[in-house]
Each structure stands twice: as structure tokens, then as C-alpha cells.
Amino acid sequence: MFPFLKLTDHIISLRPYEFGDEDELFKAVRESLPDLNPWMSWANDNYSVETARTFITLTRSYWSSGSMYAFAITDANNGELLGSCSLSHIHPLYRFCNLGYWVRSSQRGKGIAGCAAKLIARFAFEKASLIRAEIVIAAGNTASRRVAQKIRAHDEGLLLNRMVIGTRVCDAHMFSLLPSDFGLVAQL
Template sequence: MSISDTDTDRRLFRPTVLDLGDALLRPWGRSLELPGGVGPALAAAAADPDIARWSPLAAVGPVDPEVYLDRCDSLWADGTAAAFAITDAADGGLRGNAYLGWTNRDDGVAMVGYWLLATARGRGLATRAATAVTRWGVEHAGVRRIELYHSVANEGSCRVAERAGFPYEGTLRGSYTYGGGVYTDEHLHARLASDPFTD
């Protein structure tokens, strides 16, 4: 299959809100408002031991909310990545993060990621968020293949991947430094745009 200029032009992530019923996926950026403020919410997320262990959110040191929000706005503006705050539909509080970003835009390959605060875990929210951003990327930005990586030690993320319809494809040796310093093995899961979504 050849890639046309029209396909490439279509492959842009544009800000939107995704409604999961009990949660809303809202674009991270300067315009995002959260109860108590975005800064304290990000600081609390970065301080969560599981988020700090498995997510790049605070891998390079303390999170600077201004830098984080500016980066998110920049990525949305150029259409290369979509960072969503997962918020409670009732009270607007932060519950987590869902991310979809191009790894090879010309070839239609993107990567999905997520993290949840401790109070939001165990209810299938990460699975639903990963599924929602994946479906949105396929339907609105022409994503062809979506990849999901996690440390081999992160069993919870492995379960999320499988429930969200991302089959295991293999182990990448010495692939990523979670928290910096030591390279660890990762599992690669992936799905294609042609794979059926299950609700």
C-alpha cells in the first residue's frame, strides 16, 4: 500500500474530549482546569510510587507543570501527540493520563501509554482509556498500527494491554530505562486498525 500526501496530511492529532461516561479524557495544556490546580495534581501524580516507577512523567526529576503543559500544547499544535488528562465526569478531579503519539507518522504507526492514580485503579479505567484513544486515533487520524510497551515486571500493564486488544508480540531486550540508569526488558503489544474493537 502506498502512502499519499492526503494520508499524511490527515495524520494529525487535534484536541478533542473523549467521553467514557464516568470519566472524560480532556487535552492536557494551558487551558486545562482541575480542582485544586493542575500543578498540585501533577505533583501528586509524579509522587505516586507506581507512576514514578513505570511512567516517564517524573523520570528526569521533579515535574515542572509549566513546562509539561507547554510541551503538551506544542505537541497538540503540531499534531504529533495527543496527551489526555483522565478526569472524573462528576467532580472533574484528575484520575490519570492517556497518551497517543506518532512513532512513524509517514507509516501510520503510533504508540499508546497511560497511568492512573491509585484511587482510580482496579476499575478497568486504564483499559477503557487505552481503547478510547486507540479507536479515536484510528478513526480520526488514520493510525494504522498502534504499539504498547511496558516493563516485563509491570504485570498490571500487561493485563491492560491484553484486555484492550493488544496481543503480545515479543520481548525487547534492554529496551528502556524506567526511572533512568538501568535498561530493562520490555514487552511489545500491538494492534492494527483492522483489528476489531470490543466494547
């Protein structure tokens, strides 16, 4: 496994969550609940500072075990927390993963999610030995679908009953990013 590291395109930075981020993460999630809640099961009225702290503890431990890589998306200039992105559900044999993102409501519409997705996908292929990153988007999530389209992820179609959000069973659009999209060769 490799140490915690920071990624940047000089507009945003991605860095692992640190102890002490919980208040800012809590604020970002709470301000965004109306936008997050329809698409993310964990984003509900029970979200607390303690939830944020537990998430940070878990993600730091998952990083060490190589089972998930979660990053805070921050402003490269002033360090403000803009959102979150992660590689999760890493398949140890087939080397693919889920690529997820959210952006706090006050920062929507600036192309931040796409920048984050490109940075974390490159990390997946260059550092984490993955060969495919899946962006799985619930049907109806137009904003996220636009992100995937704008970064030219491969649109692989609509998968039926692919996702459960809370108590809702949803179809989902499957998009993928591959090492070749970044001029890289898939390496195991």
C-alpha cells in the same frame, strides 16, 4: 490538523490538558510517585508544579504539530483528574505510535487505564490516520501487562533491551492495537 477535542465513554473522559491543570496534575503525580517511578523516567522526586506546567505547554504545542496527542483522563461525572494517556513517537511514514497511560494511585484497580486505552486507540485510527498503536511494557510491570491483556491487545512477544528507564536497560513486552480491533479499516 484537527482542533483539540474531548473523548468519552460516559465513565471517563479524555481531554487535552489545559493551562490551569498544573496544580491537579502535580498532586496526581506526587501521590503516585511510588507506583510511577519504577516505570516512568520522568516520575521522580524533582517533579514540581513547574514540571507539570511545562508538560502542559509542550503537549499543547505537540498537538498542534501532530507529533503527540496527550490527554488528561478525567471522571466523566465530576471532572476529577484520574491520570493521563498519550499517543507519542508517531512515525510519519509508517503511521504507528506508542500508546502510553498512567492512573493516579488512589484510582487504581477500577479498569480506568483500559477504558482510556480503548478511547485513545479509536481516536488514533479514526482521527489521527494511524494504523497501529504499540503498548510497550517493561518486563515486570504486571499491572500494565494485565491492562493490555484485558483489552485484548495483540501480544507480540518480548523485545530485548527495548526500553531504558532512568539508568536501567529493560526488556519489554510488545502489545499492539489495530483499526480492525475496533471494526475499522486502516486508512492512510
